[in-house]
Amino acid sequence: MNKIFFALVMLGVVSLSAQEKTTLPQIGVKTGANMASFNGKNVKNNDYIVGLSAGVYWHIPVTSQFAVQPEINFTRIGGRLEDKVVEKTKTTVKNKNKITLDYIEVPIMFKYYPAGSRFNIEVGPQVGFNIYAHNNATTTTINHITHHNPYSNSLPTFSNSAYNDNVVTTRAKRDVQDLFKTFDYGLNFGLGYNLTDHVNVGARCYMGLKKIAENVNETRETKASIKNHSFSIGVGYSF
Structure with a gap:
């Protein structure tokens, strides 16, 4: 995939130099x-977050069927990660992390009509530059109670809540x-449609190829190879 990335970058340079003058x-x-x-790798129990994006583009027709479109976008992406650590002291630590990442992204899209x-x-x-990283973390520590409730048999109608795990x-x-x-x-992959000569809509999938992090909290024992992934829809206006 990395070879494809660099091959597309070179294709963009060649396409821009070969642009028809008309x-x-x-x-x-x-x-x-x-x-x-x-x-x-080792990214488990993950979920999506919703973000917004905005930017500018330069649509450059090369032929009647082929165009190159460099862009500069501000995008908010990220994700949710959960993990659980059971310690030898019979304590369980559960982490829920909502990670918000802001990027300045520079894609070069090759469009075929x-x-x-x-x-x-x-x-x-696409290349991206992270300018903000924030974690809304929820940590639940469960101290497991192992001793027996002496009243559980004699008073079956009473609650055993006093002897439950300490959370x-x-x-x-x-x-x-x-x-x-x-x-x-x-890399980006997408579909688009020009509603008019000025208004267009599109959908795009981004697959990050670079490991951007190994961990998001101190209790996680296994390091992960965390990469970005997103699906977006949008509307554009050409002047």
């Missing part, structure tokens, strides 16, 4: 929403910028 590039703005999560239609298929590399839940919001790498890169 075509007219268009500058546009775009906005949309995305669903993002983490994937990678079959038979010159308004519909297009796109693919392209303590804490919530914290903290900056985790130091846990995440600044630079990210990956």
Whole structure:
């Protein structure tokens, strides 16, 4: 996948240099929403978060069926991670992490318009620069009670709650910028449609190729290879 990434970057450079002089590039703005999560080795119990994106693009027709579109976008992605650690002292620690990551992203999309239609298929590399990383963490510590309730047999109608596990839940919001790498890169795949000469809509999937973190809390024993993954929909306007 890394070889594909760099091959597409080189293709973009060649395509821009080969642009036909008769075509007219268009500058546009775009906005949309995305669903993002983490994937990678040892990444388990993960879930999506919803974020927003906005940016500008430069649509450069190369032929009647092929175009190159560099973009600069602000995107909020991230994900939810859960893990559980059972200690020898018969204490269980459960962590729920909602990670929010803000990126300045620079994709270069290669768009193909079959038979010159308004519909297009796109693919392209992307680099991203992390400018914000925040974790809304919920930690639940369970101290397991192992002794027997002496009244459980004689008073069966009474609750045994006094002898249940001791559960303590804490919530914290903290900056985790130091846990995440600044630079990210990956590949985009998507579909688009030009509603008019100025308005367009599209859907896009991003697959991160670079490990951006190994851990998001101190209690996790197994290191993970955390990578970004997102699906987005959006609308654009070309001037």
